[in-house]
Amino acid sequence: IGLHPRDIGRLTGVMRGLRDKGNTLVVVEHEEAIIRTADYLIDIGPGRGLQGGELVYAGPAQADGPERSLTFDYLTGRKTIPVPEKRRRLKKNAAIVVQGARQHNLQNVSVTFPLGVFCATTGVSGSGKSTLVHHVLYRNIVRQLGETTDDPPGRVKNIRIVGGLDEVIMVDQSPLSRTPRSTPAVYLGVFDLIRKLFAATEEAKAKKLTMGYFSFNSGAGRCERCWGSGYEKVEMQFLSDLFVKCPECEGRRYQPEALKTTLLGQSVADVLEMTVDQAATFFQTMEAKMAQKIVAALQVLIDVGLGYLPMGRPLNTLSGGEAQRLKLV
Numbered sequence: 001i002g003l004h005p006r007d008i009g010r011l012t013g014v015m016r017g018l019r020d021k022g023n024t025l026v027v028v029e030h031e032e033a034i035i036r037t038a039d040y041l042i043d044i045g046p047g048r049g050l051q052g053g054e055l056v057y058a059g060p061a062q063a064d065g066p067e068r069s070l071t072f073d074y075l076t077g078r079k080t081i082p083v084p085e086k087r088r089r090l091k092k093n094a095a096i097v098v099q100g101a102r103q104h105n106l107q108n109v110s111v112t113f114p115l116g117v118f119c120a121t122t123g124v125s126g127s128g129k130s131t132l133v134h135h136v137l138y139r140n141i142v143r144q145l146g147e148t149t150d151d152p153p154g155r156v157k158n159i160r161i162v163g164g165l166d167e168v169i170m171v172d173q174s175p176l177s178r179t180p181r182s183t184p185a186v187y188l189g190v191f192d193l194i195r196k197l198f199a200a201t202e203e204a205k206a207k208k209l210t211m212g213y214f215s216f217n218s219g220a221g222r223c224e225r226c227w228g229s230g231y232e233k234v235e236m237q238f239l240s241d242l243f244v245k246c247p248e249c250e251g252r253r254y255q256p257e258a259l260k261t262t263l264l265g266q267s268v269a270d271v272l273e274m275t276v277d278q279a280a281t282f283f284q285t286m287e288a289k290m291a292q293k294i295v296a297a298l299q300v301l302i303d304v305g306l307g308y309l310p311m312g313r314p315l316n317t318l319s320g321g322e323a324q325r326l327k328l329v
Helices: 005-020 032-037 070-075 129-144 184-188 190-199 202-206 268-273 276-284 289-303 320-328
Strands: 040-045 054-060 095-101 109-114 156-162 231-234 242-245
Touching: 005 032, 032 070, 040 070, 054 070, 095 129, 109 129, 129 156, 184 190, 184 289, 184 320, 190 202, 190 268, 190 289, 276 289
Parallel strands: none
Antiparallel strands: 040 054, 095 109, 095 156, 231 242
């Protein structure tokens, strides 16, 4: 992940060396240079989520591949990622000026980061990019904005914010969640709005049910056996823990009584089983302002290509690319 082209060449040399010693290497890969180096390709697709899971191609990496393969579309040049025709102009008096950074292997580095643009920091692996951006830039800016960090900021002579800055957010490679309790709907905050809509139904009002009742993490309506997770953890003595579907609620997270309250004929468990695309269409039909807020939030997920994700899918089962896009959303 994040290797410089120079280091990718060295990595493929190591892989070839292992192969030449009689080993078999199987890698899961997106990087074009690694794919082209392979002796044999297995392409899974053609889409993602419910549209994936099929064997699209299996054969030599040098072949043209089938037309329905997105991988070969880019390998053969049938599709390309266009270079922008126009670049955003740099704003005057809008920048972060770093002077005299001396953290780890940074040797008195002074550099200006322009604001309001897409700025890429590049260089060979180990040259100091992460130290400059994560340790020096981010942690010092957090301190200047009056917030705290768990780790001390990188050493630097001075950092000036020119033009003002409201907030700074770090999006890194760390996992979103290690348990099945958090889902895309919970992570984005839209599940709070969904629970409010259920609590506002006539059925819920008649039973005096609040939005807290429909929480699968702490509500009274959650399944009492799995405590709303939908799964039970089986601890394996020498292997990774297993998560098996709860036999009581069959993975639906709620007690039968909670599922009797419906919104346009759908229970809260039904909503969690919808994909983001389906949920956006479902709430689009409602005139309530809260429903339109939900649609607006889900539309951003759709815009980054995550419309196929189920609303209640555990975050600890997302791929690295899915998790990264969810963080950016």
